[in-house]
Amino acid sequence: MGRFRVAGIAVVSLGAVALSACAAGGGKHATPASPAGHRQNRAAADATLRKSETAAAAQAKANELGQIPVIMYHRIVNNPPPGDDRSPKDFRDELERLAAEDYVPVTAAEYVTGKIDIPAGKHPVVLTFDDSSPAQLTLDGMGNPSPDCAVGILMDVAKKHPGFRPVATMYVIKDLFGKARQEEQIQVLQWLKDHNFDIGNHTRNHLNLLGKPKDQVEKEIAAGQTLITSLVKTPPVTLALPYGNQPHEKKWALQGASGGTRYDYKGVFLAGYTPAPSPFTKDFDPVGIPRIRSKENKVGDCKKFCSMAWLDWLKANPTDRYTSDGNPNTVAFPKFKAAFVAPSFTSRALPY
Numbered sequence: 001m002g003r004f005r006v007a008g009i010a011v012v013s014l015g016a017v018a019l020s021a022c023a024a025g026g027g028k029h030a031t032p033a034s035p036a037g038h039r040q041n042r043a044a045a046d047a048t049l050r051k052s053e054t055a056a057a058a059q060a061k062a063n064e065l066g067q068i069p070v071i072m073y074h075r076i077v078n079n080p081p082p083g084d085d086r087s088p089k090d091f092r093d094e095l096e097r098l099a100a101e102d103y104v105p106v107t108a109a110e111y112v113t114g115k116i117d118i119p120a121g122k123h124p125v126v127l128t129f130d131d132s133s134p135a136q137l138t139l140d141g142m143g144n145p146s147p148d149c150a151v152g153i154l155m156d157v158a159k160k161h162p163g164f165r166p167v168a169t170m171y172v173i174k175d176l177f178g179k180a181r182q183e184e185q186i187q188v189l190q191w192l193k194d195h196n197f198d199i200g201n202h203t204r205n206h207l208n209l210l211g212k213p214k215d216q217v218e219k220e221i222a223a224g225q226t227l228i229t230s231l232v233k234t235p236p237v238t239l240a241l242p243y244g245n246q247p248h249e250k251k252w253a254l255q256g257a258s259g260g261t262r263y264d265y266k267g268v269f270l271a272g273y274t275p276a277p278s279p280f281t282k283d284f285d286p287v288g289i290p291r292i293r294s295k296e297n298k299v300g301d302c303k304k305f306c307s308m309a310w311l312d313w314l315k316a317n318p319t320d321r322y323t324s325d326g327n328p329n330t331v332a333f334p335k336f337k338a339a340f341v342a343p344s345f346t347s348r349a350l351p352y
Contacts, residue, residue: 063321065333069314098311104123108238114279128170135150176227208243209246226261276289282340
């Protein structure tokens with residue numbers, strides 16, 4: 001009897017093992033807990049997410065291959081002389097227009113590296129200021145910008161329009177907002193850094209690089225790089241060429257070295273002309289990015305090529321303007337524009 005009972009138990013145990021093996025995937029069917037099941041679940045989740053992202057892009061009429069206005073400013077002063085300066089009123093009016101037309105400022109560094117994180121349906125604009133004038137930024141004893149300087153006006157407009165980011169790129173030279181003492185120079189650049197402004201190189205001495213030999217070009221750019229990094233530890237990501245003039249070899253402005261200082265920029269900006277291409281397109285050229293002069297649409301070339309004229313054109317041609325899908329991890333656009341995506345961004349492409 002004892003042997004019979006043992007044998008019976010053994011038979012039952014073998015049957016249980018066989019049933020357990022089938023239930024655990026001993027057959028060919030994947031279960032949620034198996035590796036194949038995990039892959040199937042992940043694929044289904046990815047497909048659902050892709051469908052949702054595509055629908056959101058279509059809803060926003062996203063075109064992240066569209067053009068972006070990069071606006072160039074100099075001094076903001078009362079009764080500006082002929083040239084590139086603007087009055088505080090004109091500057092404020094332009095910012096108010098940008099906010100009303102759903103533009104959101106991004107920095108030059110964010111633009112050239114493709115880190116454009118703005119809400120769906122909005123359009124990026126890059127505000128750039130050349131020559132580091134006190135009219136652009138003057139701080140009081142408590143670290144508050146003067147209400148009539150460019151940064152003060154920008155901050156005030158942003159308060160009235162909460163989605164309008166108070167950021168810009170300041171292309172500095174040795175004048176450094178009129179500050180002579182190193183401590184004051186550190187103070188003003190650190191304020192910019194702490195408030196998410198971008199500090200770019202405009203060379204140390206604002207020397208025209210056109211026709212200069214390579215060693216002189218690199219020396220001047222490296223001197224501007226050293227000026228910035230000696231005061232704040234964050235190296236600039238971009239360069240704005242003095243007078244917009246490129247050196248004999250355009251790549252000298254992008255990469256080089258002098259006096260133990262190396263520079264390797266992600267973008268070099270010119271002085272005017274047209275809106276800039278999206279950083280996600282084949283048209284994006286880091287050695288020569290166009291900017292638009294801030295000016296009213298009245299006389300001469302400004303009838304076609306200054307900020308008022310180009311903002312009018314972008315408003316009239318919305319399908320050519322960069323419009324965000326609200327997702328910084330994708331590059332969304334209508335399907336028929338797919339041929340223009342830069343190869344380095346195809347993995348992020350979201351055609352709809």
